[in-house]
Amino acid sequence: EIVLTQSPGTLSLSPGERATLSCRASQSVSSTYFAWYQQKPGQAPRLLIYAASDRVSGIPDRFSGSGSGTDFTLTISRLEPEDSAVYYCQQYGSSYTFGQGTKLDIK
Amino acid sequence: QVQLVESGGGLVKPGGSLRLSCAGSGFAFSDYYLSWIRQAPGKGLEWVSYISGSSTDTNYADSVKGRFTISRDNAKRSLHLQMNSLGAEDTAVYYCARGGTGIPGSQRYWGQGTLVTVSS
Numbered sequence: 001e002i003v004l005t006q007s008p009g010t011l012s013l014s015p016g017e018r019a020t021l022s023c024r025a026s027q028s029v030s031s032t033y034f035a036w037y038q039q040k041p042g043q044a045p046r047l048l049i050y051a052a053s054d055r056v057s058g059i060p061d062r063f064s065g066s067g068s069g070t071d072f073t074l075t076i077s078r079l080e081p082e083d084s085a086v087y088y089c090q091q092y093g094s095s096y097t098f099g100q101g102t103k104l105d106i107k
Numbered sequence: 108q109v110q111l112v113e114s115g116g117g118l119v120k121p122g123g124s125l126r127l128s129c130a131g132s133g134f135a136f137s138d139y140y141l142s143w144i145r146q147a148p149g150k151g152l153e154w155v156s157y158i159s160g161s162s163t164d165t166n167y168a169d170s171v172k173g174r175f176t177i178s179r180d181n182a183k184r185s186l187h188l189q190m191n192s193l194g195a196e197d198t199a200v201y202y203c204a205r206g207g208t209g210i211p212g213s214q215r216y217w218g219q220g221t222l223v224t225v226s227s
Contacts, residue, residue, distance in 0.1 A: 090152075
């Protein structure tokens with residue numbers, strides 16, 4: 001099973017700043033099969049990025065994904081208060097696994 | 108628009124069984140992989156199972172293998188999860204989510220979830 005480890009566990013930033021969220025895989029993952037999700041309290045997760053760097057239609061271009069192999073990054077530029085959420089990475093190349101999540105607080 | 112609506116959650120005693128359902132609309136139901144993904148209270152996401160559009164490809168997380176069975180009825184546009192031998196560790200919100208065509212894929216669309224509570 002491919003284990004995904006996200007860092008940091010919690011991130012506290014201010015509006016307008018840039019957030020960098022990391023996800024490391026225990027073995028190489030094809031970038032074709034890597035995604036990022038956003039989840040707000042009481043809501044289902046929302047797909048932001050698929051294939052490591054492709055943004056879902058309707059997702060602001062402040063959200064971008066990058067990476068390959070075992071290291072992937074979600075970058076949120078120009079943070080807004082509504083970006084407060086938990087972010088999960090996911091690989092779907094070998095069954096499915098999710099990272100444990102990064103909580104992003106915008107204050 | 109794409110909609111996924113789960114039902115069937117509730118309170119069940121340890122060792123008991125429950126059957127979850129998910130009704131899909133707004134897309135070519137039989138073309139897509141579908142998954143069940145769960146989230147224990149205050150915890151992260153855990154993939155449970157997926158099934159291909161034709162039901163020929165299924166897969167389960169080790170934590171539920173042998174206890175849960177995924178199935179679908181394309182004529183009724185419904186997805187099911189039969190859960191047996193339930194334990195406290197199965198307490199979670201269970202989401203139905205749509206994957207890709209031809210491959211399991213990422214989950215672009217999710218239902219609102221149904222809560223399963225295993226407790227005596």
